[in-house]
Amino acid sequence: MIALLFILASWTPSANGAVSWQMQASKLTGYSEAIRNEALVALKKTPQIQDKLKAALTTSDRYLALDVMSALGLHSMVGHLLEVSEKGDDGAIHLTINTLVSGDNIQPVLEKYVLRLRRSQAPAVKVAILDYLGRLGHRLGEADLAALARSSSFEVRSAALYYARLMLGKLRKADYYHVFRRTLQDAATPLRIQTIYTLQELPFETPAEWKNLEVLCSKDPVEEVRRLCKELRG
Amino acid sequence: MSRGRKILVALALVLGLAALLLQIGRKMGILNSEQLGDNPTAFIFPLQKACPKAYTALLDDREIDIRVVFGYKDARPSRFVGDRYEKAMLLQYLTAPCTPGWHACGFTRSDSDPDQLHKTSLTAGKVLRDFKLTVVNSAAGPDDDENRRDGFQRWMSRRAAASFLDGIEKADVVFYNGHSRDGGGPDFAPPKLTLDKHVDYDWYAKNRPGVEQLMERLSAHGKGVDLLGLFSCASRGHFLEEIRKARPKLATITSPRLLYYTDALRNLLAGLSAVMGQACESDFNAALRARAEVGNSLLKGLFP
Numbered sequence: 001m002i003a004l005l006f007i008l009a010s011w012t013p014s015a016n017g018a019v020s021w022q023m024q025a026s027k028l029t030g031y032s033e034a035i036r037n038e039a040l041v042a043l044k045k046t047p048q049i050q051d052k053l054k055a056a057l058t059t060s061d062r063y064l065a066l067d068v069m070s071a072l073g074l075h076s077m078v079g080h081l082l083e084v085s086e087k088g089d090d091g092a093i094h095l096t097i098n099t100l101v102s103g104d105n106i107q108p109v110l111e112k113y114v115l116r117l118r119r120s121q122a123p124a125v126k127v128a129i130l131d132y133l134g135r136l137g138h139r140l141g142e143a144d145l146a147a148l149a150r151s152s153s154f155e156v157r158s159a160a161l162y163y164a165r166l167m168l169g170k171l172r173k174a175d176y177y178h179v180f181r182r183t184l185q186d187a188a189t190p191l192r193i194q195t196i197y198t199l200q201e202l203p204f205e206t207p208a209e210w211k212n213l214e215v216l217c218s219k220d221p222v223e224e225v226r227r228l229c230k231e232l233r234g
Numbered sequence: 235m236s237r238g239r240k241i242l243v244a245l246a247l248v249l250g251l252a253a254l255l256l257q258i259g260r261k262m263g264i265l266n267s268e269q270l271g272d273n274p275t276a277f278i279f280p281l282q283k284a285c286p287k288a289y290t291a292l293l294d295d296r297e298i299d300i301r302v303v304f305g306y307k308d309a310r311p312s313r314f315v316g317d318r319y320e321k322a323m324l325l326q327y328l329t330a331p332c333t334p335g336w337h338a339c340g341f342t343r344s345d346s347d348p349d350q351l352h353k354t355s356l357t358a359g360k361v362l363r364d365f366k367l368t369v370v371n372s373a374a375g376p377d378d379d380e381n382r383r384d385g386f387q388r389w390m391s392r393r394a395a396a397s398f399l400d401g402i403e404k405a406d407v408v409f410y411n412g413h414s415r416d417g418g419g420p421d422f423a424p425p426k427l428t429l430d431k432h433v434d435y436d437w438y439a440k441n442r443p444g445v446e447q448l449m450e451r452l453s454a455h456g457k458g459v460d461l462l463g464l465f466s467c468a469s470r471g472h473f474l475e476e477i478r479k480a481r482p483k484l485a486t487i488t489s490p491r492l493l494y495y496t497d498a499l500r501n502l503l504a505g506l507s508a509v510m511g512q513a514c515e516s517d518f519n520a521a522l523r524a525r526a527e528v529g530n531s532l533l534k535g536l537f538p
Contacts, residue, residue, distance in 0.1 A: 026492075026494055029309070029494065029495070030467055030493075030494075031492070063494075063495070063496040090323050090326060091322060091323060092319075095319060122326060123322055123325075123326070124319060124322035124323050127319065127322055128319065131375070131376050154343070154348035155318075155321075155322045155325070162375050165384075166375075166380070187346055188345065188346060188348050189346055189347055190347065190348070190349065193386070193389060194374075194386050197385045197386035197389065198386070200385060201383075
């Protein structure tokens with residue numbers, strides 16, 4: 001009898017509910033649209049879902065919780081996610097914030113993001129931030145972007161270059177010359193190749209000064225880079 | 235009260251107490267130690283024991299060639315593509331310092347090609363081995379629409395496919411983490427879409443481009459891969475039968491069901507650690523299932 005009471009005491013509604021929302025959350029990806037929609041309806045009906053998701057952020061269920069926040073479009077979570085991610089993130093929280101930012105809360109997010117790019121953060125976080133700023137067309141100064149293009153993380157350097165590609169596609173004018181100059185001299189061959197592809201596809205005529213970039217890559221020690229560079233020179 | 239009843243009551247009491255303590259532990263965050271953030275221990279499952287004999291063939295060279303290839307992980311009909319982020323996440327773990335019983339760690343990256351990682355360590359049989367780990371992903375960026383306009387995407391897709399397929403012929407271990415495309419995968423490029431921007435699964439099921447290339451390489455002469463892990467949805471049903479027909483003795487890790495992305499990542503890391511630590515069968519299997527939230531992966535053929 002006592003044992004039964006112990007079991008009942010430990011079988012709390014929150015534990016029961018947690019299993020339920022996890023199972024529904026797992027149906028958000030990989031299943032048909034009908035199953036996904038059913039899961040969304042069930043998740044919306046789950047009592048205190050926001051509290052449960054917040055609590056899950058410090059457990060192994062955090063990725064499921066983040067997926068649910070995105071899928072339900074819980075814009076009100078942005079402030080909390082920004083706060084939680086201050087303590088550390090492997091990129092997943094920032095990706096979720098990116099899906100939830102709306103006109104109302106965009107300014108504080110942008111301010112935090114620019115600060116986080118300047119500070120020491122996990123590379124995956126900086127990649128998520130750069131991608132978001134690029135998608136949004138939020139211009140970073142050349143000094144800021146050049147610093148990111150010198151990052152010790154290859155992923156951050158590559159994301160800085162990807163950001164430049166997105167921005168120049170939007171601005172349709174020459175910018176970030178020193179970033180390209182830096183990435184064309186990077187030790188990592190894939191980054192030099194990414195730079196050449198980016199330069200090849202710029203949607204505008206480049207200024208005369210940019211011819212120096214072509215000279216740079218024509219002297220590259222790697223044959224593949226020189227070959228691609230030749231195509232760039234036309 | 236008879237002796238038997240006393241034992242039953244005592245047993246029930248112990249079980250009840252255990253359940254209560256588990257619940258308290260969970261609430262206090264004691265038993266659920268996966269406090270993430272920058273803590274690089276989230277996916278770690280420490281191995282207890284080594285069984286070097288099972289790995290004699292797999293680890294017989296001085297240099298061990300391991301490939302981890304992320305397929306093109308689009309989320310169609312949404313434009314988001316995630317493999318770039320997953321690779322960044324994985325690298326944080328691979329380059330983090332090691333802890334006892336955990337081996338997928340302590341790698342250093344090459345400056346000229348950061349997708350090449352390296353680690354020298356003593357195996358359980360006290361033999362020095364150079365682990366050469368290649369980690370590549372397929373997507374140039376996080377937006378599928380944008381990637382389709384990007385010449386660099388074609389370069390990335392070619393490189394990822396080449397790393398995977400060459401690995402099938404030459405490497406010791408190859409792990410694929412990506413989409414199964416309803417049996418048409420592995421896939422390293424933006425997918426074929428229907429008019430409403432969904433993946434054209436009918437086309438993939440009919441043409442099976444990925445698996446045909448895989449079978450071609452598996453049937454090729456030469457050393458061939460010793461362990462192939464397909465961390466993709468229902469990879470067991472989609473691919474295992476054909477793989478075993480082509481290479482009956484090949485050790486495999488496949489998934490019987492849909493696989494959530496973090497489970498795929500966790501199982502992959504666990505598999506990598508298990509190989510490098512020469513885990514015994516029970517440990518290997520436990521590691522593959524250790525952190526599974528909604529999916530697991532199954533090992534077959536490594537142990538006689």
